[in-house]
Amino acid sequence: MTEATANARTGSGEGFSLAAIPLWGQFAAIIISGVLLSLVWDGATRWPEAWTLPMAAWITEFIEWLKSEATIFGIAFKDITRGIGSALEVPVDWAEYLLYRGFKKVGLDLGPLPWVAVAAGVTIFAHWVGGWRLAILCALTMLYLATFNLWKDSMKTMTIVVVAVPMAAIIGIGLGIWVTRSKTASRIISPMFDLMQATPHMAYLAPVAALFAFGPVTALIATVIFAMPPMARCTILGLETVSPAVLEAGQMSGCTRRQLLWKVELPAAKRTLMLGLNQVVMQTLAMVVIASIAGATGLGHKLLYSLQQLRIGVAIEQGIAISLIAIVLDRLTQAYAYKETDHFAAGKPFMQRHRHLLLFLVILVLSYIAAEFFRWVKIPPSKFVWGTGDAKTVLFDAKLLARHADQAIRDFNVLAFDYINPVRDWVTIHILLPVRDFFLWLPWPVFVGVIGLAAWRLGGRPVLLLCLALMASFIVTGFWVETMKTTYLVLIAAALCVMIGVPLGIWSARSDRVANIVMPICDTLQTFPSFIYLIPAIMLFRIGDFANIFAILPYATVPAIRYTYLGLKRIPPVTIEAGIANGATKWQRLFKVELPVALPEIMLGLNQTIMMALAMTAITALIGSTDLGQEVVRSISTQDFGRGILAGFFIAALGIIADRLIGSWAAERKRQLGIG
């Protein structure tokens, strides 16, 4: 730590005392002195092993100690986590009984909710909050789950969702309120949220699995931790933006502090809170799929298994199911957030006020009774058959469809390989390997100096200190090589994402027709479980960084497209008109007016792209990488939790460094342009 900081200080110190030297001169001085240092001192290339802090081993030992020996007030820590675990099992169990197990275990001879009832219930709810269009979307989704034989697994996934979402929401609101009420809480919790959101999903699994037993509860806890920060953030934002007039009205009518919170502030912030809930739902679903690695059953588990068997067609069907559920939940929560309160409801008769609920209850009872006579009411049929005996024709068979998809992917692979492989080899040999070797050669003082100088120039002392501390953390703990491999992979992926995403964003901003096609694709790409791309990527590109980068692209390009689109759309019409009045051509307007004005927004898109690419490195580890992502994934099964936790933290650290650099730049630029 001291060494790294000291060195970087001298680096940026040079620029400080010799302020007359131009910026490029300062960078050059840092680079040259760093390289020279590495020539005389080996420690500048690789941090000397003797000085490495065995942080990973300490953390692993600490967790082992927690698990086996630690006591709090005389109660073994292990028993406490077990206790929490079994307490959490109760709601999970009940959700399971309701959705797919039936109540036999608690002595009730009652089956789970028949699928017909669930499908009808969701559709009716959709009609209530969002009208016919939403109802049709929900009905079709439910039918898809039923006809593609994915019902039971979907319900298993939903078990975790229905328990995790309320938990995450309640904890999030609680923390949010606390932060707005207490300065100390704000100082401790806000940076923690930054860290939690920048840490890849998978990094949560190992430590949670270590402390709690392997199984659905672990998945639940990891999910709640991951999904909670957006709720807290939206609570903070919502409470802070309640208009002072509303607050004063509350105070004048003699509210106590508690009444003010519950009757005035929270209702006034409802919209923002609902937005937070929407985020919680989306994050929960994303996490549930990943959590199958740590013992959650359901669609994610089945999906991993299908990929394991190379049944890509089936995996795609399962992936579409996850996407559809995500889209339905997203639309439902959004519709609920924007639903107007019916202020005339009280005057209407009971039947009319509660017609949706009544209809559902009727269907519920009928379906339970019908389920006793017809099996297809209870469990959706796996094949749709017309006629009987020899004259039987199978109308629809999801399995057959999946096999055709498998065959198509294989045929495409045989066909395309001869064209794609030379490209892959060329790119690997001439671009990827040299860039990787460059990053592995890079002496750390150069890296620290360059980033440090940039941080200091862009964000001043606080940003500089934060970046130095984060960089020091991965240097002194001996993770330099893995971190550089991740940096290289993410930078190349981000560059490609920008090259693809920015033009697409510009094109969408220019033409509504293009936007109508591109934006739904973006939605789907972000909800489609990322590991499905992996197998076709491996088949086409074989193991290697080319495949890794390809697997990152679909997910990480989306923010580049979105932010470019939004950035261009948000340009004030006056600015554009000024361009037109000055006689600028279409292209001049784009390059001289629109893009420069939208640049801060586009850079924030780049920031998000980097975050997503970092998160994806934990996924590409499943192909076979040797970077931080691999450390995170491997730690789950080797139980070397220290390495896993640190690797997750360092991925987050890279994200935070990028975020601070880009964020400071964009803020400054926006200020100069007089926007935001």
Next chain:
Amino acid sequence: MKNLLKGVALAALMLAPGVAAAEVESDEPIVIVQNNWTSQLVLSYVVGKTLEEMGYTVEYAPSDSQLQFQAMADNDMDFQVEAWEGSMKSAFEKAVENGMIDAGTHSASTREEWWIPNYVLEKCPGAGSWEGLNRCAEMFATAETKPKGRFVGPPADWGKNYADRVDALEMDFEAINVGQAATLWAELQSAYDRKEPIVLFNWTPNFIESKFEGQFVDFPAPSDACNEVKEWGPNPNATGDCGAPHSGWLKKAASPRLPEEWPGAWAALQKIDFDNAQIAAAALMVDVDGMEPEEAAEKWMEDNADIVKSWME
């Protein structure tokens, strides 16, 4: 709402056929571990359904192939039907020290080794042995490994270091580790469809032998001496210059609470024994015929009713 449900429950109670369950020691669910490869899934359902027929309550819990053993030692899970010597030996033995029970060995023998599809032999006739394979090393090269050949190795956390063996035998190969088993099969499928030379990590019994034609590569037979005495084996200057065992064990594992809480189930579980043909048949129904693991288990139990009966007695 609650009353309604109760009414429905009563109606359902009257309609439902009576469930005849045998007397068992405890209604607590026995938790059976499931991993993510076919044979294990089918066999775990076979075990679970057998126990259910005996009247026990069964639950299935997916788990990781390394973490599961500690979970069993902690009584979080109760039974694992497939524990492999090659990849799970150390985790298994560590958990036994912590209280997990070794519930006996199957007749089936297992092998984990370098493996080539048969079409490789046409281009490189000697590839069945490590020396012959090494002579054609360049045939297996990729952009990253050139001029060395590429060996597609198992996930790094499976506890095998093939880079060490390559060094010990002075082979012209580079071991590239995949991130997960599915990656191995994706590589194999892709190469197989294009008849491109490939050498990769494989094991038996699994579904690969029913889908792809190929064979294991022979290495010097393993022994304790190989790992301790440098002079032993082809390379007089290195230890570890030998292959993996040709027949490794396949064991069952149980939680310490299992024999105490469910003695009847424990007696049956100890009798359960699978051989290679039975395991391959179970996996085949899923991997080739496209059945769901649960259906395949039911079919397997129908086909082998006598065997299942003999366990339950």
